[in-house]
Amino acid sequence: MEALLRILSIIFLVLTACLVGLDSQTKVLFHFISRKASFKDLNALYVLVWIDTAAAVYNLLQVFRCYKLPDLTKDKPPYYIYLAWGFYLLDQAAVYMVFAAHSAAAQASIFAVTGQKNFQWMKLCDKYTRFCIQIGGALLCGYFACLVMAITSSISAYVLFKRYSPQKFMVLKGN
Amino acid sequence: MEALLRILSIIFLVLTACLVGLDSQTKVLFHFISRKASFKDLNALYVLVWIDTAAAVYNLLQVFRCYKLPDLTKDKPPYYIYLAWGFYLLDQAAVYMVFAAHSAAAQASIFAVTGQKNFQWMKLCDKYTRFCIQIGGALLCGYFACLVMAITSSISAYVLFKRYSPQKFMVLKGN
Numbered sequence: 001m002e003a004l005l006r007i008l009s010i011i012f013l014v015l016t017a018c019l020v021g022l023d024s025q026t027k028v029l030f031h032f033i034s035r036k037a038s039f040k041d042l043n044a045l046y047v048l049v050w051i052d053t054a055a056a057v058y059n060l061l062q063v064f065r066c067y068k069l070p071d072l073t074k075d076k077p078p079y080y081i082y083l084a085w086g087f088y089l090l091d092q093a094a095v096y097m098v099f100a101a102h103s104a105a106a107q108a109s110i111f112a113v114t115g116q117k118n119f120q121w122m123k124l125c126d127k128y129t130r131f132c133i134q135i136g137g138a139l140l141c142g143y144f145a146c147l148v149m150a151i152t153s154s155i156s157a158y159v160l161f162k163r164y165s166p167q168k169f170m171v172l173k174g175n
Numbered sequence: 176m177e178a179l180l181r182i183l184s185i186i187f188l189v190l191t192a193c194l195v196g197l198d199s200q201t202k203v204l205f206h207f208i209s210r211k212a213s214f215k216d217l218n219a220l221y222v223l224v225w226i227d228t229a230a231a232v233y234n235l236l237q238v239f240r241c242y243k244l245p246d247l248t249k250d251k252p253p254y255y256i257y258l259a260w261g262f263y264l265l266d267q268a269a270v271y272m273v274f275a276a277h278s279a280a281a282q283a284s285i286f287a288v289t290g291q292k293n294f295q296w297m298k299l300c301d302k303y304t305r306f307c308i309q310i311g312g313a314l315l316c317g318y319f320a321c322l323v324m325a326i327t328s329s330i331s332a333y334v335l336f337k338r339y340s341p342q343k344f345m346v347l348k349g350n
Contacts, residue, residue, distance in 0.1 A: 041293055043285075101278075103274070103279050104278050105282075107282040108282055108286070112294075119216070120297065124294060150267070158332075162336050163341050164333065164337040165337065
């Protein structure tokens with residue numbers, strides 16, 4: 001099940017990265033000047049593409065791990081508790097990174113949609129409508145990926161903490 | 176220990192909310208027009224203050240729970256597993272909400288510091304320097320609160336998942 005969730009999150013992360021990365025719209029501003037909007041115009045979107053790619057690669061490595069390394073949910077090699085801690089912390093770091101990147105990109109997109117009048121930041125999405133709708137869809141996709149990754153990190157927490165004794169503080173169970 | 180961590184996160188959340196909420200700087204733009212910068216100018220900061228306050232209240236309720244309700248790390252009332260799941264999910268929701276609010280506010284602040292030339296969004300922090308430095312300090316504080324809340328939610332995960340059997344999938348332990 002863990003591998004399935006990770007594959008699902010890879011699909012959504014790659015979909016988000018592609019939707020953002022391949023989005024572009026050219027607009028003729030005057031009769032002779034045309035301007036092309038792409039994700040490189042906004043730092044937040046640029047960072048988002050790279051972080052989504054990195055998270056997808058990380059999840060791909062974890063999928064391989066699910067098949068190659070002993071199953072931590074059942075087997076108990078001597079080093080299992082360090083592995084379980086490592087995977088738990090890596091999963092947490094990954095989900096927070098992806099979530100932060102998406103929240104920042106969402107905030108930047110809100111500025112692009114609404115503008116900020118008292119700062120004289122003008123809105124841009126009235127000009128590049130199709131571009132902005134695609135970014136919006138990508139962000140929805142990305143938040144779904146975040147949700148799946150949060151569930152995956154809960155599974156890592158389950159795999160790690162079920163090894164501990166319910167009575168004594170931070171003591172491993174015998175059997 | 177859980178109560179101590181929660182009190183620590185309350186302190187930092189309240190500190191963040193106060194630093195952002197009480198921050199203001201008045202600047203004379205021309206000889207007769209003066210303009211006051213406050214957190215209400217930027218939606219992201221306004222939302223941040225309210226979410227930080229809500230998270231602080233939530234953590235305060237949880238601190239009272241630590242003293243009033245039976246200790247879930249040791250006792251086992253019949254309803255304990257539902258409580259443990261509830262607290263785990265609430266903690267997760269709280270930390271992700273606060274983290275999203277901080278990331279959005281950080282992104283908005285980056286725009287205020289650097290501007291975005293190709294969008295003709297001008298930077299503002301060269302005019303309101305003291306205001307911006309205080310917001311920066313508040314965001315640092317807030318990220319520290321996020322870290323403490325993430326640790327707290329790990330403790331909730333530990334309290335919940337250590338009740339489960341290490342062999343069988345999602346089966347509670349006997350003793």
